[in-house]
Amino acid sequence: MDFKLFVFWLFALILIGAAVGVITTRNPVQAALFLVLAFFNSAIIWMLMEAEFLSITLVLVYVGAVMVLFLFVVMMLDINLLPQREGFTKYLPWGGLVGAAIVVQMIILIRVKWGSTEDYPAPVPKEAGYSNTEELGLAIYTDYLFQFEVAAMILLVAIIAAIALTMRRRPDTKYQTPGEQVQVKKEDRLRVVSMEAEK
């Protein structure tokens, strides 16, 4: 077996195992850690397809930042583990239906010929100097500039909305204003009294 194929199967299997782990494990922190493993393995599979920019960005953004926040939240929650299982059989058919729909859609989308990989030849390896970061940048900032800007605008609106929704003014909290702290003079804090020496 080709070494590349071996690596693909190895990490694809770990990826599937981790994905199953996310939904089967009872502990939410362990589920989040399984998700981290899944992200990491899909990054490796992207790397095999020579998409190094996307692959490293997946690790940097999702594993390095998003999942850290996820874990932060999940660890703070005090989830009672038992009641979670109660609705399992009740919702199973619906879950199965949604899952099946997703699989059918994906099959239609990529038009898999069952058991044959002819339609999907392996990508031709690029020469050593090829930088797909540059190619991606060129594509985003020339051909897809409008879509890119629209996406950026939507994200900006989402950020502002999220801040507006969670911001609470609490007037009774004591907090410092560093600007005022920095500008404090000696006269504001200290009073020098000249007095007679005591005997």
Next chain:
Amino acid sequence: MGFFAGLWLLIWTVIKILMIVVPLLLCVAYLTYAERKVIGAIQVRKGPNRVGFAGLLQPIADVLKLLTKEVLVPTNSNRFLFLIAPILSLAPAFAAWAVIPFSDTKVLADVNAGLLYVLALTSLGVYGVIIAGWASNSKYAFLGAMRSAAQIVAYEIAMGFALVGVLMVGGSLNLGDIVRAQEGSIFHWFWLPLFPLFIVYFISGVAETNRAPFDVAEGESEIVAGFHVDYSGMAFALFFLAEYANMIMIAALAVIMFLGGWLSPVPFIPDGIGWFCAKTAFMLFFFLWFRATFPRYRYDQIMRLGWKVFIPVTIVWLTVEAVAILLEISPWFDLRAA
């Protein structure tokens, strides 16, 4: 490629990895010695001076002590995660060294996206801290982990933006090319045109490595030793190793991106790996100096510095830089052309 050619490549790569890891471990050992000596000198005392000549064997003695101690696993902790956490914190600290160019030719993996790779790996180090804090089943450790998670997310954004500035003038993600773009003399290095980003990067680096004055994840006076309060023996030593390896890493990256890597500061002295090491040692001194000088930040002060000071500073400077590049204003435009 034949079987033996493949085997030889494998052996040669392993030898090269050892050539990086073994000196790195020695550097970590003697960085702990240097730290105790430097802080000793700042506080007008001697520091370690009993084991070997002038205390030079002290790190070796410490390692032996830690090796022979028992590794305790607390009750009701998650055993697997508890034991894997130190490894998760050490592995990224070492793996990131694969793309560091020590001189013009000496680099293990000369990859195109080197800068991204380094950023991704340094961001993974936090998992060791979080998992250790959670798996220990202890409130102090948990508090340390929570603090660390919030802190690292805040400072990573500032750090990433600072590196975007380097990328804009360097014109490449390859660390070797970034150094080559700084060719010339000390005034061609990126620290001068990117001075605010240099400061932001280095302070964020101190925060990312959980060093004083940003060491709230450990915070001896409030939460004992933070995330590693329940670790002992070699498991504790791995956290220690990771922290110091990360310090050297941040210093080396600052040297590569802002201080011209292996390049010599004046044109008539030849370049070489010696310059790289000397500059890294110079940056490392700041870590020790900070620790001996500044009191620990309060938690809300850390958050304020990260989100409300550093991120705006980097965004403003990126705008300045972009305009300068667009209008072809020296020195930014010159650097890009180089």
